[in-house]
Amino acid sequence: MASGLIHPAVAHLSSLLGTWRGEGEGGFPTIGSFKYGEEIHFSHNGIKKPVIAYSQKTWKLDSGEPMHSESGFWRMKLDGSIEVVIAQSTGLVEVLKGKYNEQDKVVKLQSELVANASKVKEIIRTFKIAEDKISYNVEMATLLTCLQTHLTASLKKL
Structure with missing residues (x-):
């Protein structure tokens, strides 16, 4: 997308735009x-x-069998704050808020609401952005466990 067609609030995260695989x-x-x-x-x-519209899918490495998918929207504000809503294929819905740290190129999102989840009570998603690579960490807390790492990944831009 030409940079002239990007909303000013999205411009600082325009490097995210595209498809990533890893x-x-x-x-x-x-x-x-x-x-x-x-x-x-x-x-x-x-x-x-x-x-920014967001979609994600995962699969088993050995068989290619689908595992999980989710989609949603990242809404940027001019002050650098971000509001995110994600619907998972499991029925769980996340509403997260956070900020982009431009110096460190890190987006940190913390759940405001985790809906339709009987056990999950908190989620934190942290994305580290490089020119051709994204890495992330998802932390989760449940009714029985404290906040701890659930997922980590590294993806390259296609």
Whole structure:
């Protein structure tokens, strides 16, 4: 997308736009550890709205069998704050708020609401952005566990 068609509030995160693919690993005290392939897509439809559409899918590395998917929207504000809503294929919905640290190139999002989840009470998503690479960490707390790492991944821009 030409830079002239990007909303000013989205401009500082325009390097996210595009498709990213890579691998990750996950685990939690209540489940076994696992590895997965992943693709994330960020898109922006022009200057009228400060919104980036987000979609993600994962698959088993050995078989290619689908594992998880989610989609939503990142809404940027001119002050650098970000509001995110994500609907997961499991039925869980996250509403997160955070900021982009331009110096460190890090987006940190913390859940304001985790809906339709009987056990999950908090989620923190942290993205580190480089020119051709994104890495992230997802932390989760449940009714039975304190906040701890659930997922980590590294993806390259296609």
